[in-house]
Amino acid sequence: MTNVISPNPDNTPIKVEDDRTGMSEETLKRAFADQLFYLQGKDQSIATLNDYYRALAYVVRDRLLHRFIKTIRTYREENVKVVCYLSAEFLMGRHLGNNLVNLGLFEKIQTIIEESGLSLEELLEQEEDPGLGNGGLGRLAACFLDSLATLEIPAIGYGIRYEFGIFHQIIQEGWQVEIPDNWLRFGNPWEIARPEDTVEVKLGGHTEMFHDSNGQSRWCWIPDRTVIAIPHDTPVPGYQTNTVNPLRLWKAEASEAFNFDAFNAGNYDRAVAEKINSETISKVLYPNDNTPQGRELRLAQQYFFVSASLQDLIRLHLRTNRSLENFHERVAIQLNDTHPAIAVAELMRLFLDEHNLDWDTAWSISEKTLCYTNHTLLPEALERWSVKLFKRLLPRHLELIYEINFRFLEDVRTWFPGDDELAGRLSIIEEGPEKQVRMAHLACVGAHAINGVAALHTELLKSQTLRDFARLWPEKFFNKTNGVTPRRWMLLSNPKLSELITEKIGDGWLKNLDQLRGIENCLEDQTFRKQWQEIKRQNKQDLATYIKAKRGIDVNPDSLFDVQVKRIHEYKRQHLAALHIITLYNRIKRNPDTDIVPRTFIFGGKAAPGYIMAKLIIKLINAVGEVVNKDPDVRGRLKVVFVPNFNVSLGERIYPAADLSEQISTAGKEASGTGNMKFAMNGALTIGTLDGANIEIREEAGPENFFLFGLTAQEVQDLKAKGYNPRSYYENNPELRAAIDRIANGDFSPGDRDRFKPIVDNLLYSDPFMLLADYQAYIDCQQEVSKAYRDLDSWTRMAILNSARMGKFSSDRTINEYCKEIWDAQPVKIELEEYSQAEATLKRSVKMR
Numbered sequence: 001m002t003n004v005i006s007p008n009p010d011n012t013p014i015k016v017e018d019d020r021t022g023m024s025e026e027t028l029k030r031a032f033a034d035q036l037f038y039l040q041g042k043d044q045s046i047a048t049l050n051d052y053y054r055a056l057a058y059v060v061r062d063r064l065l066h067r068f069i070k071t072i073r074t075y076r077e078e079n080v081k082v083v084c085y086l087s088a089e090f091l092m093g094r095h096l097g098n099n100l101v102n103l104g105l106f107e108k109i110q111t112i113i114e115e116s117g118l119s120l121e122e123l124l125e126q127e128e129d130p131g132l133g134n135g136g137l138g139r140l141a142a143c144f145l146d147s148l149a150t151l152e153i154p155a156i157g158y159g160i161r162y163e164f165g166i167f168h169q170i171i172q173e174g175w176q177v178e179i180p181d182n183w184l185r186f187g188n189p190w191e192i193a194r195p196e197d198t199v200e201v202k203l204g205g206h207t208e209m210f211h212d213s214n215g216q217s218r219w220c221w222i223p224d225r226t227v228i229a230i231p232h233d234t235p236v237p238g239y240q241t242n243t244v245n246p247l248r249l250w251k252a253e254a255s256e257a258f259n260f261d262a263f264n265a266g267n268y269d270r271a272v273a274e275k276i277n278s279e280t281i282s283k284v285l286y287p288n289d290n291t292p293q294g295r296e297l298r299l300a301q302q303y304f305f306v307s308a309s310l311q312d313l314i315r316l317h318l319r320t321n322r323s324l325e326n327f328h329e330r331v332a333i334q335l336n337d338t339h340p341a342i343a344v345a346e347l348m349r350l351f352l353d354e355h356n357l358d359w360d361t362a363w364s365i366s367e368k369t370l371c372y373t374n375h376t377l378l379p380e381a382l383e384r385w386s387v388k389l390f391k392r393l394l395p396r397h398l399e400l401i402y403e404i405n406f407r408f409l410e411d412v413r414t415w416f417p418g419d420d421e422l423a424g425r426l427s428i429i430e431e432g433p434e435k436q437v438r439m440a441h442l443a444c445v446g447a448h449a450i451n452g453v454a455a456l457h458t459e460l461l462k463s464q465t466l467r468d469f470a471r472l473w474p475e476k477f478f479n480k481t482n483g484v485t486p487r488r489w490m491l492l493s494n495p496k497l498s499e500l501i502t503e504k505i506g507d508g509w510l511k512n513l514d515q516l517r518g519i520e521n522c523l524e525d526q527t528f529r530k531q532w533q534e535i536k537r538q539n540k541q542d543l544a545t546y547i548k549a550k551r552g553i554d555v556n557p558d559s560l561f562d563v564q565v566k567r568i569h570e571y572k573r574q575h576l577a578a579l580h581i582i583t584l585y586n587r588i589k590r591n592p593d594t595d596i597v598p599r600t601f602i603f604g605g606k607a608a609p610g611y612i613m614a615k616l617i618i619k620l621i622n623a624v625g626e627v628v629n630k631d632p633d634v635r636g637r638l639k640v641v642f643v644p645n646f647n648v649s650l651g652e653r654i655y656p657a658a659d660l661s662e663q664i665s666t667a668g669k670e671a672s673g674t675g676n677m678k679f680a681m682n683g684a685l686t687i688g689t690l691d692g693a694n695i696e697i698r699e700e701a702g703p704e705n706f707f708l709f710g711l712t713a714q715e716v717q718d719l720k721a722k723g724y725n726p727r728s729y730y731e732n733n734p735e736l737r738a739a740i741d742r743i744a745n746g747d748f749s750p751g752d753r754d755r756f757k758p759i760v761d762n763l764l765y766s767d768p769f770m771l772l773a774d775y776q777a778y779i780d781c782q783q784e785v786s787k788a789y790r791d792l793d794s795w796t797r798m799a800i801l802n803s804a805r806m807g808k809f810s811s812d813r814t815i816n817e818y819c820k821e822i823w824d825a826q827p828v829k830i831e832l833e834e835y836s837q838a839e840a841t842l843k844r845s846v847k848m849r
Helices: 023-037 049-078 096-103 106-115 120-126 136-150 260-264 273-284 294-319 341-356 359-369 389-394 395-413 422-428 439-446 454-464 465-471 486-492 495-505 513-522 528-550 574-590 612-630 646-658 675-681 694-701 714-720 728-733 734-744 756-765 771-789 792-804 811-823
Strands: 082-086 155-160 168-172 173-179 199-202 206-211 217-222 226-236 246-252 330-337 370-373 384-386 436-438 448-454 475-480 560-565 599-604 638-642 660-663 685-688
Touching: 023 049, 023 106, 049 096, 049 106, 049 120, 049 217, 049 226, 082 136, 082 294, 082 811, 096 226, 096 370, 096 486, 106 217, 120 465, 136 155, 136 226, 136 486, 136 675, 136 811, 155 294, 168 495, 168 811, 173 199, 173 612, 199 294, 206 395, 206 574, 217 341, 217 395, 226 273, 226 294, 246 273, 246 294, 273 294, 294 330, 294 341, 294 384, 294 448, 294 495, 330 341, 330 359, 330 811, 341 359, 341 395, 341 439, 359 370, 359 422, 359 660, 370 384, 370 439, 384 389, 389 395, 389 436, 395 422, 395 439, 422 465, 436 439, 454 465, 454 475, 454 694, 486 495, 486 646, 486 675, 495 528, 513 792, 528 638, 560 574, 560 612, 560 646, 560 694, 574 612, 574 638, 574 734, 574 771, 612 638, 612 756, 646 675, 660 675, 675 685, 675 694, 675 792, 685 694, 685 771, 685 792, 714 734, 728 756, 728 771, 734 756, 734 771, 756 771, 771 792
Parallel strands: 082 155, 082 330, 155 246, 330 370, 370 448, 448 475, 560 599, 560 660, 599 638, 660 685
Antiparallel strands: 168 173, 199 226, 206 217, 226 246, 384 436
């Protein structure tokens, strides 16, 4: 559809906008009505809110596709180097609001929607959070995609199109209950299926050796089954740029979806069995690996998306390059944690078996291409797979891993003759009753760069977790402290605060977060501080309204909002926060008139379905809330809320409303954290240990604006080495004993005194994450928090300084460092042609493929 051109008496050119690319309000209005009518097949008499949301989504997507196609065309024509980010998770969050912000359309669309008698906020709420991730790992990947596009870096994100995500969390009688997260039930207007780019992924079977025409030994993998990987592309725009990079997610389907012979024989289940088995691969994020079947499915998932992605990359490379000899000059592949580590063996298989390169050439190209990010110090997260499982599922890769390991250990023995213990520690194959493939070791051997995600984390990798590799290849190790995008986590989620900041220092901070320092100049401006306080209270009131609607709990927006939202794990120590709540409750029970700063404790996060202790911690938090919230002695001064199904859109509500950010992991256990950055950017103060990125946040904000407590990583190590006795802390600390006894005596589990016995026993007899050692320091530090909060003006000054000094924690900074130090990637400017009616025709100029 095009505009009608009216006669123009002075013959000046009349600009005509295309309804699919035009950015004026009139064009956007018309496009919105057209999408509702022609794509949704509805008019306003029968349209639902979801129809309006989808119509608006397609209006925005059209404008994205204009930029997306030009971006891809430019990359191909200029044969640029592309960063490929392989990740098992991409926790993107809702697309519509973010895309409106990045395209600069938010205000125009808001005006148009309101003129139509609709609410943009209601339409934004219609969108489901994409179920493509769980926690910080996936959200980091999403922030990185935003920054890559904003910095105009050619990039592709690769992952799995999970049909049901991890799960939708509901709370029933205080327990986590997992139900399917059917986020695709109404479809996904942002994705574009690309069945023409389908690839095959092999699984199982055996290998056979043969000789090629030159007499060279080659291997052929004869699989048991083949799974089809179908790509679905989601355009990811940068902020105030024309760059729109693809997120390519793979859906699994069977190579033969329907068995007619079985159907005709009356075996209807067998007729679709292959389809069901294959599609299981992309059904659910992180299937429970407590069973052999679960472990096999998880390894199949990892290989599925890695193989599909690497095949796709090679195909894209060969469209514009004659050979694979320069593959590493055109592609940088970042492995986001250990999940995609099989890429080392798969890239070698493709080079050797599919493209007939010799070993030395293949290994040289592969190593120069691959980079590995480690996200954890926890041994259980450094994946190991049994050799038996590998042989059954990926027989060719097991052969290649043995060959890689043999060559690697030959080098090690040459460099360190006689040191068999070192060779054993470095080996990719872990010997023992059941041989294991160490995937982190495979990634270290096969990548040219290894990085941690915070200064302390990287040092601990080099001194502990990957010590021998750091000794072997110190030049491979880098630190890349994580960051988050201020576009989503401030501009979109906290628009009032963003508007206030922009009013004072301009909008340059959104692409250069260091400019936030400018608001320090407003610190002595009483009006500015008052405006800051009013915005914080409005955000708290909004969250209080949400909590009342979702949980039926009244919370006081003038109370201190004490927030801990993240994945539920013992090392993150949500149960230490619970002990603090119980301690405050005990003080009130001893003296109901005790002077106490009102607090609302807000928790959120999911526990892995098979993680029994984490699920019990959720139950404990809810059980404490049940007692505390209803006790008349408390008089509303304490409220405990567990907000179910924590995700990106919920985070957008919570981070701007928080007064206190709980970052209380055992020192030396958290790799980085990114929630700590989002809280601080939005003016929350942090109570935390010297762990992960807390250290750098404290350095930037200033020690006086951070509530520090607890053992250091070295002190944790030393105390364990001496022989840590948690029970001695219990016996010598009356308040700690009273808090644990209240749990043990069944005060929070009437009728089932032993319900929380596993938590109590774990703390008293093991306490691997040192809660009892850190308890008193934590309680004392929380006293300092309460004291500081009594002076709201002083607290506001500290909050402003926290926000002002968070420039380092933009994901733009992180990506810039990757580009310069690891990827050697350069920005590429995307220039859009202005729409011309005369050129709006198809002219085939390239050969169809």
